[in-house]
Amino acid sequence: MALPSFSTLAQHRSLVPATSAQSGRLERGALWSTLADVCALLRIPMPVRDEAVELLFQHRRIKQGQYVMRIGESFNALYVVKCGFLKTQMLDSEGNERVLAFPMQGDVLGSDGIYQGRYSAEVVALSDCEVIVLRCSQLKNSALEQVVLHAISREIMQEHANTVALTALHSDAKLARFLVMQSQRHAALGYSAKSFLLRMTRRDIGSHLGLTLETVSRGISALAAAGTISVDQRHIEILDSEVLGALQTPGNMRTATKPRAKSTRTTTVSKGMLPHSAPMQARLFQQTALAA
Amino acid sequence: MALPSFSTLAQHRSLVPATSAQSGRLERGALWSTLADVCALLRIPMPVRDEAVELLFQHRRIKQGQYVMRIGESFNALYVVKCGFLKTQMLDSEGNERVLAFPMQGDVLGSDGIYQGRYSAEVVALSDCEVIVLRCSQLKNSALEQVVLHAISREIMQEHANTVALTALHSDAKLARFLVMQSQRHAALGYSAKSFLLRMTRRDIGSHLGLTLETVSRGISALAAAGTISVDQRHIEILDSEVLGALQTPGNMRTATKPRAKSTRTTTVSKGMLPHSAPMQARLFQQTALAA
DNA sequence: CGTCCTATTGACAATCCTCAAGGTGCGTGG
DNA sequence: CCACGCACCTTGAGGATTGTCAATAGGACG
Numbered sequence: 264m265a266l267p268s269f270s271t272l273a274q275h276r277s278l279v280p281a282t283s284a285q286s287g288r289l290e291r292g293a294l295w296s297t298l299a300d301v302c303a304l305l306r307i308p309m310p311v312r313d314e315a316v317e318l319l320f321q322h323r324r325i326k327q328g329q330y331v332m333r334i335g336e337s338f339n340a341l342y343v344v345k346c347g348f349l350k351t352q353m354l355d356s357e358g359n360e361r362v363l364a365f366p367m368q369g370d371v372l373g374s375d376g377i378y379q380g381r382y383s384a385e386v387v388a389l390s391d392c393e394v395i396v397l398r399c400s401q402l403k404n405s406a407l408e409q410v411v412l413h414a415i416s417r418e419i420m421q422e423h424a425n426t427v428a429l430t431a432l433h434s435d436a437k438l439a440r441f442l443v444m445q446s447q448r449h450a451a452l453g454y455s456a457k458s459f460l461l462r463m464t465r466r467d468i469g470s471h472l473g474l475t476l477e478t479v480s481r482g483i484s485a486l487a488a489a490g491t492i493s494v495d496q497r498h499i500e501i502l503d504s505e506v507l508g509a510l511q512t513p514g515n516m517r518t519a520t521k522p523r524a525k526s527t528r529t530t531t532v533s534k535g536m537l538p539h540s541a542p543m544q545a546r547l548f549q550q551t552a553l554a555a
Numbered sequence: 556m557a558l559p560s561f562s563t564l565a566q567h568r569s570l571v572p573a574t575s576a577q578s579g580r581l582e583r584g585a586l587w588s589t590l591a592d593v594c595a596l597l598r599i600p601m602p603v604r605d606e607a608v609e610l611l612f613q614h615r616r617i618k619q620g621q622y623v624m625r626i627g628e629s630f631n632a633l634y635v636v637k638c639g640f641l642k643t644q645m646l647d648s649e650g651n652e653r654v655l656a657f658p659m660q661g662d663v664l665g666s667d668g669i670y671q672g673r674y675s676a677e678v679v680a681l682s683d684c685e686v687i688v689l690r691c692s693q694l695k696n697s698a699l700e701q702v703v704l705h706a707i708s709r710e711i712m713q714e715h716a717n718t719v720a721l722t723a724l725h726s727d728a729k730l731a732r733f734l735v736m737q738s739q740r741h742a743a744l745g746y747s748a749k750s751f752l753l754r755m756t757r758r759d760i761g762s763h764l765g766l767t768l769e770t771v772s773r774g775i776s777a778l779a780a781a782g783t784i785s786v787d788q789r790h791i792e793i794l795d796s797e798v799l800g801a802l803q804t805p806g807n808m809r810t811a812t813k814p815r816a817k818s819t820r821t822t823t824v825s826k827g828m829l830p831h832s833a834p835m836q837a838r839l840f841q842q843t844a845l846a847a
Numbered sequence: 848c849g850t851c852c853t854a855t856t857g858a859c860a861a862t863c864c865t866c867a868a869g870g871t872g873c874g875t876g877g
Numbered sequence: 878c879c880a881c882g883c884a885c886c887t888t889g890a891g892g893a894t895t896g897t898c899a900a901t902a903g904g905a906c907g
Contacts, residue, residue, distance in 0.1 A: 355720055357804045359811030363719060378712050420670050423715045427655060428647055430722060430765035433864095434895070465854065470811050473722035475896055480855055496854085496904085512649050518864090519651030519762055725862070725896095756885065767864060772887055788872085788886085810896090 287322055287345075294322035296345075296395050298407055304343055304369050304395070305414040312406045320395050325349075331372055331386040331394060338376030340398045341411060344368050347392025348462040352470070353384040362471040364422060365389070365445075365463060368452050374415045389462035429472060431518040432511075437472040438482040439510035442492065446501060457504075461497040579614055579637075586614035588637075588687050590699055596635055596661050596687070597706040604698045612687050617641075623664055623678040623686060630668030632690045633703060636660050639684025640754040644762070645676040654763040656714060657681070657737075657755060660744050666707045681754035721764060723810040724803075729764040730774040731802035734784065738793055749796075753789040 287294040298318050302309040322345060325331055331342060334354060344366055351363045351372070363384060366372055372394065376382040402408050425444070429437055450456035461468070465476040465483075472479070486492045491507050493500040501507060579586040590610050594601040614637060617623055623634060626646060636658055643655045643664070655676060658664060664686065668674040694700050717736070721729055742748035753760070757775075758768040766774075778784045783799050785792040793799060 353716075353719075355723065355804070355811065357811075359723075361719060361723060361811055375712070378708055383716075416670055419711060419715070420667070423711070423718065424645075424675075426715065426718050426722070427645075427653060430718070431647070431651075431653060431762075464852085470723075473810055475810055476854080477856085477897085478895060480853095481895090484855070512647070518765055518767055519647065519649075519653055757887095758885085768886080769865085769888085770863060773863095776887070 288319075290319070294393075295319040296322065301343055301395060301397070301407060302410055304345065305371070305410060306369060307410050307413055310406045310410065318401060318405060318407065320397055320401065323394050323396050325388040325392040325394060327388050327391050329388050331388065331392075332376075332382050334382060334385045336376075336382050338373065338380050338382055338399070340396050341374060341377075341402070341415075342372040342386075342394040342396060344370045344372065345393040345395050347394075348389045349386050349392060350389050350463055350467060351384050351386050360470065362463075362467050365467075365471070367448060371411065371414050371418060374419070377415075434472075434474050434478050434482050435485070436511055437474060438468075438479065438486070439507050441468060441472060442486075442499065442501070443504075443507055443511060445499075446504070456501070458498070458500045461499060580611075582611070586685075587611040588614065593635055593687060593689070593699060594702055596637065597663070597702060598661060599702050599705055602698045602702065610693060610697060610699065612689055612693065615686050615688050617680040617684040617686060619680050619683050621680050623680065623684075624668075624674050626674060626677045628668075628674050630665065630672050630674055630691070632688050633666060633669075633694070633707075634664040634678075634686040634688060636662045636664065637685040637687050639686075640681045641678050641684060642681050642755055642759060643676050643678050652762065654755075654759050657759075657763070659740060663703065663706050663710060666711070669707075726764075726766050726770050726774050727777070728803055729766060730760075730771065730778070731799050733760060733764060734778075734791065734793070735796075735799055735803060737791075738796070748793070750790070750792045753791055 287296045287300065289295075296304075296319070299309050301320060323331075323342075325347070331349065346368055349366045349372070351366060352360045353363060353375075355361050364370075366386070372386050373382060375384045397407065397411065402411060429440065432440065445459060445461065446456045449459045463471075465479045468474075469476045469479045474482075483492075483494055486507070487494045489506070491501075491503045491510075493502055579588045579592065581587075588596075588611070591601050593612060615623075615634075617639070623641065638660055641658045641664070643658060644652045645655060645667075647653050656662075658678070664678050665674060667676050689699065689703065694703060721732065724732065737751060737753065738748045741751045755763075756768070757771045760766075761768045761771045764771070775784075775786055778799070779786045781798070783793075783795045783802075785794055
């Protein structure tokens, strides 16, 4: 069982929806994954604890349009996406839905519920999906706990950095960035980086980027007209990744602080107070804290 | 020692910069805080472990304009703001600075370094400050570790939610939201909610909100002209908090998904698969995981 | 085959960025 | 103490971007 269909998936064609890959063992009429399976899916090395308790985590199939979880439900499990494509959204203070992310294979769902004990976002399947259920009771003090916490912290950091970066860009740059990220994420799963299918609506993209669907549509049309990409409905083909990459951070949008100089009496603070070769301490704390 | 100067501070006038409140014990020529001090500052109950090891955490003074940490420095400590006002910023892919947050009393600095083992943001003091140094070696497996992790997860969740919410608003709403949050944060520390001093420049505000400094300036002027606030340099007085609060989410900016209906075959999934009174499990996992 | 959702495109208006020109406050050095 | 420089703030005018409203067309699905 060791590594799951990871290397297998790495050869797939891009347009075949990654529906229900059939790894995991069949037992009691359902599919289950081992600790090793989940770790591989999360791309985090398996802890070497010899307590070979062989924990098994049940799979759950989600049909397109169905919800993995709803806002307000009490937090009792985390989920790891085994395959398929989803959308995470929350309600802002007005009651409108705002799209937070588009999770896919290897992403963790439900981490927003840890803190409040209640999910603050909902996750809906944009294609038929399969997720692995990690119940709290299973995670608590298990070998998986640190692994999952590591994955969560990685995701939150990346997503937040991405959200911040988006704030200062204008529509074309946002769009280019979104497409590049989609491309990279597809590539990371072994699909084509040049050709992929957007599973979400223009409106979803707009909500995620802070644009209207018309602006998204126009932006995509403009990129296509410029020959940077080719569009057929939701099928995207990247023709010039150079140009697309360059578009991510075009002009200024003078929204940033520019100076980058003058540090009033910065003397030797940074080197004076905490020198002491610390990488090891950092690593140690990391072990215990948010990483694995 | 118990609760620090918390209740004392709660009576201060708003314009007096909260510089170097003098709690903490003096030892070896420096100020130190106990576990109880730090927990109170973080507004998190102190763990009841009877290992009364009496850990002491050293204070560090930061003069206005000095840096608490720089981008790229290796991660070896977290900091809790004892008093003063600061600014956190990172460099985007272009090399421009982007302001992430304006930390104040009780906030944690440096959590962005946990994951990479290296700080990805820098923190500069906007006023004379005092921070409490939590070295990794002290935190590791200590009673404080869970407390700090809880505080960090709380901060990250709030900051991310705030960042996401900002994305869809237009300038006036962003500005109103910013002012309301500043007001609330000041109030939470015992200062006046109606009258406070902005320690950051218009440019910093703009960078934080994704606007230019001119737009910020115009927005503030407009609010003042409307009688909602009164402005004198960086001194802000809120005259009509009703109006200001209402401005936070004005028109639509049709950026959100609106439908809010039609769940294709949602049948009984959410209630069918994971009912089981889970709050207790959630609480347990919470204990072990990110909370205290 | 009709309906609904989605996407595209156009025209127009509002917002916001850009460039530019003062003005104010503060620290530094003469 | 005053002059000067420098950052910060304000305000204006013009233009680019983007939101809004509206009309149309294609596709999915029952």
